[in-house]
Amino acid sequence: MLRTKTCGELRIEHVGQTVTLSGWVQRTRDKGAMVWIDLRDRYGITQLILEEGVSDAAHLTLAKSLGREDVIQAEGLVIERSAKNANIPTGEIELKITSLKVMNKAKTPPFTIEDDTDGGDELRMKYRYLDIRRNPVRSALELRHRLSIEIRKYMDALNFLEIETPYLIKSTPEGARDFVVPSRMNPGEFYALPQSPQTFKQLLMVGGIDRYYQIVKCFRDEDLRADRQPEFTQIDCEMAFVERKDILDTFEGLIKHLFKKVLNVELPEFPHMTYADAMQYYGCDKPDLRFDMKFVELNNLVKGKGFPVFDAAELVVGINAQQAASYTRKQLDALTDFVKKPQLGATGLVYLRYNEDSTLKSSVDKFYSPEELQKWATAFNAKPGDLILVLAGGADKTRKALSELRLHLAEELGLRDPKVFKPLWVIDFPLLEYNEDEKRFFAMHHPFTSPHADDVHLMNSDPGKARANAYDMVINGVELGGGSVRIHNRELQKHMFSILGFSDEEAQNQFGFLMNAFEYGAPPHAGLAFGFDRMCAIFSGKDSIRDFIAFPKNNSGRDVMIDSPSFIDQKQLEELSLIVNKK
Ligand code: ASP
Numbered sequence: 001m002l003r004t005k006t007c008g009e010l011r012i013e014h015v016g017q018t019v020t021l022s023g024w025v026q027r028t029r030d031k032g033a034m035v036w037i038d039l040r041d042r043y044g045i046t047q048l049i050l051e052e053g054v055s056d057a058a059h060l061t062l063a064k065s066l067g068r069e070d071v072i073q074a075e076g077l078v079i080e081r082s083a084k085n086a087n088i089p090t091g092e093i094e095l096k097i098t099s100l101k102v103m104n105k106a107k108t109p110p111f112t113i114e115d116d117t118d119g120g121d122e123l124r125m126k127y128r129y130l131d132i133r134r135n136p137v138r139s140a141l142e143l144r145h146r147l148s149i150e151i152r153k154y155m156d157a158l159n160f161l162e163i164e165t166p167y168l169i170k171s172t173p174e175g176a177r178d179f180v181v182p183s184r185m186n187p188g189e190f191y192a193l194p195q196s197p198q199t200f201k202q203l204l205m206v207g208g209i210d211r212y213y214q215i216v217k218c219f220r221d222e223d224l225r226a227d228r229q230p231e232f233t234q235i236d237c238e239m240a241f242v243e244r245k246d247i248l249d250t251f252e253g254l255i256k257h258l259f260k261k262v263l264n265v266e267l268p269e270f271p272h273m274t275y276a277d278a279m280q281y282y283g284c285d286k287p288d289l290r291f292d293m294k295f296v297e298l299n300n301l302v303k304g305k306g307f308p309v310f311d312a313a314e315l316v317v318g319i320n321a322q323q324a325a326s327y328t329r330k331q332l333d334a335l336t337d338f339v340k341k342p343q344l345g346a347t348g349l350v351y352l353r354y355n356e357d358s359t360l361k362s363s364v365d366k367f368y369s370p371e372e373l374q375k376w377a378t379a380f381n382a383k384p385g386d387l388i389l390v391l392a393g394g395a396d397k398t399r400k401a402l403s404e405l406r407l408h409l410a411e412e413l414g415l416r417d418p419k420v421f422k423p424l425w426v427i428d429f430p431l432l433e434y435n436e437d438e439k440r441f442f443a444m445h446h447p448f449t450s451p452h453a454d455d456v457h458l459m460n461s462d463p464g465k466a467r468a469n470a471y472d473m474v475i476n477g478v479e480l481g482g483g484s485v486r487i488h489n490r491e492l493q494k495h496m497f498s499i500l501g502f503s504d505e506e507a508q509n510q511f512g513f514l515m516n517a518f519e520y521g522a523p524p525h526a527g528l529a530f531g532f533d534r535m536c537a538i539f540s541g542k543d544s545i546r547d548f549i550a551f552p553k554n555n556s557g558r559d560v561m562i563d564s565p566s567f568i569d570q571k572q573l574e575e576l577s578l579i580v581n582k583k
Contacts, residue, residue, distance in 0.1 A: 008044025069106035187577035238527030283403030288477030318390035418541025483528020
């Protein structure tokens, strides 16, 4: 071994021992007769000391020549420090060097290897191996590891089998865009990388593996938004002979287990909320429940009083921001600008201030008497000091804008504490979504999702009204995972494809393997998948998933470190039949 201890483990009880450490030079301090070196490895930092007249002269000279990030090996005696550093676990000792060796010199790194680095995003990604030396990235990867271990323990204890499914599969038009891979041996034909192992896990259920999971890479060629990666990791799960309740119980159990083991947080039972309620009361299907501000609809109270904006609106709806009555004119204007930005497109914002002295002041005093405004306040259960904000317009658009305003306000009011966790299940999603451009239905979750038991009859008469037996787990306004009870009957699956606009032939071509399998004794089954990268971010209270991925892509889907994607040469293209050899 090139070391006998790590840079994080020496304590006062090791004083008197001779040890060998290896690591990177964090910094040196040269006071002429004395030189200190902070030596760093994955486990921490240990201070090394050399002294003129005591240390070997050659070692002292060598120590003075060291630069940041040089890799060295140092042998020495553990001694008690005179000036202790309570900020680091090794701060009570230092190592009096008896031997020093440079194992590899380092160029000056392009950014500082500190918790708060001076390196910008792109630079850090280009030199990701240096970035990984920094504590925040390292500890993010440690957390990821810890979670994956605890996931496997929990799943194993419940008899789940971790089974790998293929990465080279078949392209299908449903869902997001596929990444495709040309096949050299089958000219002109392509594999696709899986967007998820969905059909394979269902086939495993037909194969009698009644409990499957996999921590697995998935690939989606989507336009990248801030928090998306073209390749990402899912915890993919499926169970046979179960109903929705069994899935919710099992995986609520998983999440509770992880919170307990990794964060030492006990989560209470997760509430269930229907999709319809989530939309009505929070304007989105992944409500952040760390704070209240539930939507209150005002149509009955406000219409017919001569205020044209409300009279013309399909929906008048508001929220009560508790203790925000002190918002200034300027702050209210900023909120108005927020809801008016093109993405939200509200025409304006109406406020009602419930002053501390119990008087009411609104931006529509001209149209509503104090008695009428008092009724609003009552509808919102408002107290002195509260601020009511109201939007009006088309129902869907207004709910969406109010949902954004709700989150924005909560952020401003400091109500989105990353250390507080509010999980819930959102259930009973719609089965289908109508796409106006393509004039056809799309599956809201995916085409294998079973309709809600009470809505099967709608599959013939009015499929657009059917609810799905689908569920999402949401924590703090983020969708952590989702899944569904599956169709396991060939006829229903075929019917589903026809609703989605597939001809019988297309359905058979693309998903015949699954529908055929359903004819050989497919058990009832259900499952879900969690976004693992996102789970890591949530556990850390972070917004971005990037730091939890060792080698992530940038916002244009590029790996700037290895410079990929990249062009391939003519010969390779010919071999893959992607171009014809003209010679
Ligand atoms: N395969 C689904 C997804 O990737 C999850 C599931 O239904 O299990 O969203």
